[in-house]
Amino acid sequence: MSSFKEPTNDELWAQPPTSPAASAPANLPVPTPPPALPQPVATSPLSRGGLALAITSLGIGIPLSAIAGGTAGLAGLVVAWIGIVGVNLAFAWSQRKL
16 A cells, blocks of 8 residues: 555646547537426316315214114114215316316
8 A cells, every 4th residue: 555646736626638529619509498288177076175075974973873863763873974075076167077
């Protein structure tokens, strides 16, 4: 390892020699950026309030099932869930594409 020579400041900061390619004319064409991609349109029912309706339907449906089932029996349970399904179907019908 005794053959290692420490470089001087002048050697460290010296500019590299210029090559013929570096002095070539700068009339090369400038590349154009690619066109921007179109942004995706939110078309999922969940992005238009469907997720909120689904969570609300479950949140209302559980206690409503207990109340309707406890007071009116199976008939009350069926009527309560027909109402919940009706609201969800009405929402889905309003969100369909024409």
